[in-house]
Amino acid sequence: MGFEIDYLAIAPELILVATIVMVLVLDFVLPRRAKYFTAIASVLGVTFAALPLLILAVDGGSREMFDGSYTVDTFALVLKGLFIVAGYLVLLMSVSYIEGDRYYQGEYYFLILCSILGSLVMASSRDLIVLFIGLELTTAPLFMLAGWRKGDMKSNEASLKYYILGVLSTALMLFGMSLVFGLTGEVSFDGIREGIGDAAAGDASTALGLAVLLIIVGFGFKVSAVPFHFWAPDTYEGAPTPVTAYLSVNSKAAGFVGMLILMYLALPGASNYWAPALWIMAAASMTIGNLAALRQQNIVRLLAYSSIAQAGFMLVPFAAAAVSGTDLSEAFSATVVYLVIYSIMNLGAFAVVIAGARKTGTGDIDGWAGLGSYDARLGVLAAVFFFSLAGIPPLAGWFAKFVMFRSVMIAGGVSTVALAVIAAVNSVIAFYYYARVVKSIWLDGAPATALGDRADTPAGSLRLALIIAGVLTVLVGIYPTLASVFGDASRVLAAG
Amino acid sequence: MNLGDWISQPVNWVFTLLALASAYSGVRVVTSQNVIRAALFLVGALASSAGLFLLLSAEFVALTLVLVYIGAVIVLFLFGIMITRAPLGRDVALDHKRRAPAAITSIILFAVLSWASIRAFAGREVTGVGDATDTRLLGEALLGRFVVPFEVVSFLLLAALIGGITLARKDLSPAEEEAREAT
Numbered sequence: 001m002g003f004e005i006d007y008l009a010i011a012p013e014l015i016l017v018a019t020i021v022m023v024l025v026l027d028f029v030l031p032r033r034a035k036y037f038t039a040i041a042s043v044l045g046v047t048f049a050a051l052p053l054l055i056l057a058v059d060g061g062s063r064e065m066f067d068g069s070y071t072v073d074t075f076a077l078v079l080k081g082l083f084i085v086a087g088y089l090v091l092l093m094s095v096s097y098i099e100g101d102r103y104y105q106g107e108y109y110f111l112i113l114c115s116i117l118g119s120l121v122m123a124s125s126r127d128l129i130v131l132f133i134g135l136e137l138t139t140a141p142l143f144m145l146a147g148w149r150k151g152d153m154k155s156n157e158a159s160l161k162y163y164i165l166g167v168l169s170t171a172l173m174l175f176g177m178s179l180v181f182g183l184t185g186e187v188s189f190d191g192i193r194e195g196i197g198d199a200a201a202g203d204a205s206t207a208l209g210l211a212v213l214l215i216i217v218g219f220g221f222k223v224s225a226v227p228f229h230f231w232a233p234d235t236y237e238g239a240p241t242p243v244t245a246y247l248s249v250n251s252k253a254a255g256f257v258g259m260l261i262l263m264y265l266a267l268p269g270a271s272n273y274w275a276p277a278l279w280i281m282a283a284a285s286m287t288i289g290n291l292a293a294l295r296q297q298n299i300v301r302l303l304a305y306s307s308i309a310q311a312g313f314m315l316v317p318f319a320a321a322a323v324s325g326t327d328l329s330e331a332f333s334a335t336v337v338y339l340v341i342y343s344i345m346n347l348g349a350f351a352v353v354i355a356g357a358r359k360t361g362t363g364d365i366d367g368w369a370g371l372g373s374y375d376a377r378l379g380v381l382a383a384v385f386f387f388s389l390a391g392i393p394p395l396a397g398w399f400a401k402f403v404m405f406r407s408v409m410i411a412g413g414v415s416t417v418a419l420a421v422i423a424a425v426n427s428v429i430a431f432y433y434y435a436r437v438v439k440s441i442w443l444d445g446a447p448a449t450a451l452g453d454r455a456d457t458p459a460g461s462l463r464l465a466l467i468i469a470g471v472l473t474v475l476v477g478i479y480p481t482l483a484s485v486f487g488d489a490s491r492v493l494a495a496g
Numbered sequence: 497m498n499l500g501d502w503i504s505q506p507v508n509w510v511f512t513l514l515a516l517a518s519a520y521s522g523v524r525v526v527t528s529q530n531v532i533r534a535a536l537f538l539v540g541a542l543a544s545s546a547g548l549f550l551l552l553s554a555e556f557v558a559l560t561l562v563l564v565y566i567g568a569v570i571v572l573f574l575f576g577i578m579i580t581r582a583p584l585g586r587d588v589a590l591d592h593k594r595r596a597p598a599a600i601t602s603i604i605l606f607a608v609l610s611w612a613s614i615r616a617f618a619g620r621e622v623t624g625v626g627d628a629t630d631t632r633l634l635g636e637a638l639l640g641r642f643v644v645p646f647e648v649v650s651f652l653l654l655a656a657l658i659g660g661i662t663l664a665r666k667d668l669s670p671a672e673e674e675a676r677e678a679t
Contacts, residue, residue, distance in 0.1 A: 003640050010644075020651070024658075066641045107662045114655040121648050133645040137652045144659030150667060159663075175609075183616060207616030210608065 009063040009072040011052035012080060016117045019045025020110060027106020035105045039095045042109040043461075046091060046116065050084045053077055069127035069188055078486050079123035079257055082340055086249045087116040089347045089465045093354055094242040096459030108148065111141035112246065119254045126265065128177050128187045131258055138254040139166060139222060142247055146239040158238025165221060165231045173218020179211035180267075189266035196269035212273040215262065216281075222255025223311045226284040233292075236304035241357070244300060245350035248307040249343045256314060256339055263318075264328055275322035282319045283419060285312030286426040293433050298363045299353055302433060306389060307346065309430060313400075314338050316423050317407040324413035333488065334407035340486050341400040341476060348385040348469030352378065355462055361452025365437055370446025374454045381470050383438045388473050390434040391427055396476035399483055401427060511551060518544035535574055539566050556631040 007014070022045070023038050030037055056063075062073035091112065098108050118137025125131040143166060147159025181187055183204055184195030200208055220228040236244045263274055289309030296302040314335055321331035353363075355378055360368050372379030388395035408420040458466070476483045502508055521540035528534040542565045549558035638646050 003643070017651070066644065069641065070644050104662050107658055111655055111659055114651055117651060118648070121644065129642060129645050130648075133648050133652065137648055137655070140652055141655045141659060144656075144663055147663055150663065179613075179616075203618075204616040207612040210612045 003066055006063050006065055006072075008052060008056065008059075009065065010070075011056075012049045012084070013117060013120050015049040015052070016045060016113060016120065019049070020113045020117065023106060023110050023113060027110070030106075036095070036099055038106040038109050039091070039099070039461075042113055043088065043091050043095075045113070046084055046088050049120075050081070050088075053081055053084065057081075066127075067188065068190060069130055070124050071126045072124055076124045078336065078340075079253075080120050082253060082343060082486075083116060083119040083123065083250060086253070086343045086347060087112065087119075087246075089351070089469060090242055090246045090250070092461040092465035092468075093245060093347075093351050095461040097240065097242050097354060097462075104148070108145065111145050115139070115141045115145075115246070115250065119250055122254055122258055125258075125261070126189045128181065128189075128192075128262075128266075131262065132174065132177060135222070135254060135258050136170065139251050142243065142251055145243045146235055146247070148240050148243065149238075152238070154234075154238035155240070156238075158235040161231045162235040162239075169218045169221035169228065172214045176211040176214030176218065179207050179214070183208055183211070189262070192266040193268065196267060200269050208270055209273045212267060212270050213277060216259070216274060216277050219255050219259035219262075220281060223252050223259070223314075224308050225281045225311045225315065226288045226308060227281075229285070229289070229308045232308055233301050233304040236307075237298060237300050237363075241300065241350060241354050244304075245347055245354075248303065248350070249346055252307065252311060253339050253343055256311075256335070260318060260332065260335060263322075264332060268328075271322050271325075275319065278315055278319035279323050279415065279419060282312050282315035283422050285309060285315065286422060287312075290426050290429040290433075294429065296433070297365055299356075299365050299368065299437065300363055302365065302437070303346070303349060303353070306430065306434070309426065310342055310346070310389070312426070313404055313423060314342065316404050316419055317411075320408045320411045320413075320416040320419050323419075324411040324416045326411045330407050330410050333484075333486075334403040336486055337403045337483050338400040341396045341483055344469055344472045344476070345385050345388040345396055348381070348466065348473055349389060351462060351465045351469060352382045352385055355458040355466065356382065357452070358456050358458070359452050359454055361450070365440050366444075367447065367451060368437070369440045369444035371440075372442040373446055378458075379441050381466055382441050384470055384473055386434040386437050388477065390431045392431075394474070394477040396473045396483070398477060399480040402480075403484070507551065511548070514544045514547040514551070518548070531577055532574065535570055535577070539570050542566050542570070556634055 019042060023041050026038050026041055027035065056072060057074070057077050060074070062071060064071045091109070094108065094112070098105050115138050118134050118139075118141075120134075122131060122134030122138060125134050143159060143163040146162050147155050149155035180192060184192045184198075186192050186195050196208070198204075217228060221231075224232040236247065239247065263271070263278075267274065286309050289305050289307075289312060293302055293305035293309065296305060317331035317334035317338075318328070321328050356368060356371060357363055359375060359378070360371060362368070371382070384395060388397035391397040391401040404423065405420060408416055408423070518541050521537045521544065524537040525534050525541060528537060542561055546558040546561040546566075549555070549561065
């Protein structure tokens with residue numbers, strides 16, 4: 001025995017745990033009218049959970065616990081920061097939405113906080129068991145949150161589709177992990193990396209290849225990459241919009257982080273299996289996601305397909321570097337930078353959708369026509385986020401695309417260049433449908449009959465979320481060094 | 497090992513019996529059109545898996561399987577079916593038209609998995625049998641090296657519980673809520 005627990009290192013998780021318990025108790029004692037206090041408690045709790053991250057970041061260094069299975073290093077801190085900021089924005093977006101819907105507020109915040117806790121645990125995991133539990137805690141509450149609008153058939157469908165496919169993919173991933181454990185006899189990433197050499201040789205190589213593919217299926221589902229994306233458009237459309245925002249950012253980021261650390265730290269010896277698989281997934285996600293997005297009329301479905309395509313872009317650096325066999329650290333930092341920027345701008349886009357849906361009274365892109373004429377500020381923000389998603393300078397999205405292409409160019413090689421060409425073509429296609437939304441908002445005339453309340457002002461919390469996401473998007477676009485700090489931090493993992 | 501040696505060892509007989517029972521029950525769980533029967537076959541599948549764990553002298557895992565899955569989960573499941581007004585008899589809705597593609601997919605998956613597992617693990621000695629009997633080691637591992645996932649699982653279960661209740665609960669109208677709070 002004798003495992004030292006570094007309480008400072010796990011302070012963010014502990015604060016979040018305390019908040020979760022407090023939200024539950026508050027929900028129990030508060031009368032119906034005062035339930036919004038649970039929202040305030042959640043927002044405060046998440047804010048406090050960020051403080052120890054700053055202390056740890058200033059302190060620097062790597063803190064390992066439990067034989068290195070739980071590690072808090074700069075890489076983990078960067079990702080925890082991302083999960084907390086994204087969770088914070090989602091909470092802000094939820095407040096007015098959930099309150100207006102009179103749907104179980106306390107339980108809603110409880111589940112969101114549990115999911116954030118899961119992603120924090122996962123960012124520190126350096127062992128299959130911690131990774132799996134963290135990942136499940138991140139996604140399991142979302143099965144239920146997707147169905148939070150109980151009276152709405154679409155929401156029920158969203159929840160059920162996500163749940164059934166999610167359970168199937170989890171089972172496959174778990175089977176893959178158990179094969180890895182069976183072949184190496186280890187659950188820690190270090191142990192697997194050392195044991196994988198023997199497993200990759202001889203008869204066991206079939207089982208290893210299968211294990212790697214099964215694990216990729218599981219993660220492919222979580223990041224909604226083609227061909228594991230079928231649940232995404234329906235679930236995104238049916239779920240309450242803040243939950244959709246959370247699904248497309250936090251749970252996707254959690255899936256990416258899990259996949260990358262597992263492939264990079266534990267299974268580099270099996271890259272001949274996962275590199276081609278990631279290459280195909282990247283190319284297919286970009287192409288199919290973008291082509292399907294072209295045909296969408298509903299703005300949430302459009303963002304769903306766009307998030308599938310963006311998942312493809314995020315896979316590009318890693319797939320390219322692994323296929324060409326070059327050093328993965330550059331690709332790692334490119335993916336993390338892309339992930340951070342994508343999270344902020346996508347959350348902003350969803351905040352616009354929430355505010356805009358109340359004003360226009362519809363999720364139809366044509367129904368959004370002329371939004372800029374009666375609410376210029378929201379129109380400008382919509383243009384900022386959608387152009388940023390398309391990758392137009394000087395908004396943050398261009399830097400994400402830039403680091404992606406740069407890492408591909410560093411990797412070199414025929415298959416890599418082919419992937420870069422596919423990515424370039426897709427960037428152009430993507431521009432078309434993002435621009436279509438902005439065109440509808442600014443250039444088309446407003447419909448004569450207003451479906452929604454055009455004079456509606458978004459609640460203060462939603463406005464705050466819009467401002468934070470907007471400022472970050474513009475700021476990172478103008479000073480990209482801000483985001484590359486995150487990338488440099490993730491190189492620590494590569495070096496260690 | 498030739499066939500004679502294989503037959504002369506009783507443990508192989510026990511294994512074959514348990515494996516067949518487990519496979520048969522597993523197939524019947526999905527093919528049965530009666531929910532109660534499916535649940536009872538699930539008991540069979542879990543019990544034979546518990547037997548397999550016993551053969552590996554992992555008696556704690558075997559007992560947990562019996563206590564938690566058979567003793568609690570399935571029994572609750574059966575109670576749930578019987579207490580609610582769910583249909584008890586043969587239910588045609590449990591079947592569906594696309595069983596052929598589903599069966600083909602499952603058979604291919606089964607073939608691939610067995611092929612890979614046999615290639616990887618055939619002829620490998622099962623080591624560690626006998627060492628695992630110490631349940632204390634298991635407890636120490638759970639509360640030592642694996643204490644973080646162990647504690648996190650409790651939040652996973654709590655989230656599932658609360659979320660499940662919220663979704664399954666019958667919604668009251670605002671007036672009914674007010675009345676309930678007043679009392």
